[in-house]
Amino acid sequence: MSCATEYVPQLRSLGYRITPQRMAILHVLRHSDKHLSPRDVYKKAKKDFPRLTEPTVYRTLDFLAKNGLARPARTGKGRLQYELAQTDHHHIACRVCGNEVEVDHQLLENLYGRMESTSGYARIDSHVTFFGVCPNCQKA
Amino acid sequence: MSCATEYVPQLRSLGYRITPQRMAILHVLRHSDKHLSPRDVYKKAKKDFPRLTEPTVYRTLDFLAKNGLARPARTGKGRLQYELAQTDHHHIACRVCGNEVEVDHQLLENLYGRMESTSGYARIDSHVTFFGVCPNCQKA
């Protein structure tokens, strides 16, 4: 769990408390390169800290996202997933079959800049799933 | 319920069946200018057709979205909402306080075109909620 200590100063400087639950969850995210559902995180983190409960996982992931440590996403089916806030990319999901492909964040950079200046919102960077119809389903 | 009959030819030509459930749900969407949650749609459409059930509402809204008649969206909190596929606009939600503002679809037109050509996906137009930090929460 040691590698999660790298987040301690950041959390503490924001006035938040360091709890074994948060450490266990950060540790799980830290050691996965994929998106994880709250359920995935729960099952893995529970091994480190058996007293962990599911509502705490949901709340902690939300907490991490609000503070920029984790990036939330929605699958094409609307399910929640999280990953550490590192790689910026997005998905397009087929509204017919659900199949997903990645789109590089680069394509969105401009848009985000313009949205920020017109709306006044900052740090627009959320991992988003767009919807379309995939080449396969276009035939049918 | 008469105004929903305007969708009959379109549905029938795609080989789908016309059911009172579908008509009642279309009628509700047709007479609302706001986004409605499945629960909202259920409560309203049930007045027209009391035998209606909630799973049918979820399935029908999904069905309408897949066929381009309804537009699905996710609120800042991730909740499902639907509206008729007419006005194109999007939201930015504050990841701290949840407050939402609208962004015109115009801003996204270009992006969608480029995403379509690089991915091969078609009809990318989904109503999306982006995340950022609103001016208010930027102060705190």
Next chain:
DNA sequence: ATAGTTATTGTAAAAACTTGCAATAAGGAA
């Protein structure tokens, strides 16, 4: 080290959403 403050957690229950399967009824053919 100890006590006080309050952020964070666990518990329990609700709300939101999904799924499998048998029953129903819409649309096509006789």
Next chain:
DNA sequence: TTCCTTATTGCAAGTTTTTACAATAACTAT
């Protein structure tokens, strides 16, 4: 109209996500 086929629905149960509130345990200051 009547029968047939099968898309669509209802039912029942499951999974996912959220919420209220009391109990716990980080941190701070003594």
